[in-house]
Amino acid sequence: MDEDTGLGIGELARRGGVSVKTVRFYSDEGILRPAGRSAAGYRLYGADAVARLAFVRTLRDLGIDLPTIRRVLDREVALPEVAALHAEALDVQIRALRLRRAVLTAVASRGSTPEETELMNRLARLSEDERRRLVGDFLDSVFGGLGAETVFAGVRRSLTPELPDDPGPEQIGAWVELAELCQEPGFRDSVRRAAVGEAEGFGGVPRPGLAAVVRDVAGPALATGLDPRSSGAEPVVRNVLDRCAVDRVELVRRLEGLVDPRRERYFELLAVVNGWAPPESPAPAIEWVLRALRP
Numbered sequence: 001m002d003e004d005t006g007l008g009i010g011e012l013a014r015r016g017g018v019s020v021k022t023v024r025f026y027s028d029e030g031i032l033r034p035a036g037r038s039a040a041g042y043r044l045y046g047a048d049a050v051a052r053l054a055f056v057r058t059l060r061d062l063g064i065d066l067p068t069i070r071r072v073l074d075r076e077v078a079l080p081e082v083a084a085l086h087a088e089a090l091d092v093q094i095r096a097l098r099l100r101r102a103v104l105t106a107v108a109s110r111g112s113t114p115e116e117t118e119l120m121n122r123l124a125r126l127s128e129d130e131r132r133r134l135v136g137d138f139l140d141s142v143f144g145g146l147g148a149e150t151v152f153a154g155v156r157r158s159l160t161p162e163l164p165d166d167p168g169p170e171q172i173g174a175w176v177e178l179a180e181l182c183q184e185p186g187f188r189d190s191v192r193r194a195a196v197g198e199a200e201g202f203g204g205v206p207r208p209g210l211a212a213v214v215r216d217v218a219g220p221a222l223a224t225g226l227d228p229r230s231s232g233a234e235p236v237v238r239n240v241l242d243r244c245a246v247d248r249v250e251l252v253r254r255l256e257g258l259v260d261p262r263r264e265r266y267f268e269l270l271a272v273v274n275g276w277a278p279p280e281s282p283a284p285a286i287e288w289v290l291r292a293l294r295p
Helices: 009-016 020-028 048-061 066-073 079-110 114-124 128-143 153-158 169-182 185-202 210-223 231-244 248-258 261-274 283-293
Strands: none
Touching: 009 020, 009 048, 020 048, 048 066, 066 079, 079 114, 079 169, 114 169, 128 153, 128 169, 128 185, 169 185, 169 261, 185 248, 185 261, 210 231, 210 248, 210 283, 231 248, 231 283, 248 283
């Protein structure tokens, strides 16, 4: 190649916006190939080397390693295939970074101890199968032996969190808290007692849950500001008793089993994880009926 028409390393580096050291390194690695040498033995490059160098820089900016770039340039592998593979790898990295961010945010907001931080990190990194087993164990402890395949099949499905493949930070944080709640023995016992009460009331026949009945029947009375201690509350209470087919003492017992802030929190977290609208809390209606029932 004529030295007047070839590009020296310095000129190629200047046109490509990189250092001479970088051009020399790419040449040594076979990424940039000299078209010839000068009379003094220096490497010279053709005009196409500028475009090749720009292409290499673009792929490097996208995180593609040099061995793969060399294979693309040598046409051993198609660029779309490489792009797809790297996009998938980036998706994995993004999910991992979101998990880290969610855990760190939770640690910062909750003032967690090292032990709590380790637990949150472990829960956030569970695989889909591991998450299903954790939730399945919780639901088994709640509904086991109560007709989970018949009466409670739909209830069980409605209580199952499904973290999406590409969750947001809020969903990850909600999942971590929900998973911790599922493993809390006291919460399991509380939900189990409520489920047992529901099963006794069902008599084997599927029907709306007690909380839903109370919310639907007493909700309108609550909304109008009706005093639960007034005579006007009696027809509402009677309606609830008839719908649930229990006496006053039994209804109080079952409603008290539903009054647990952790239960409310579970439904709130479940909605965030599953991307549902915030649930309407039955707690105010339950408290209204309890006040109406108690002497």
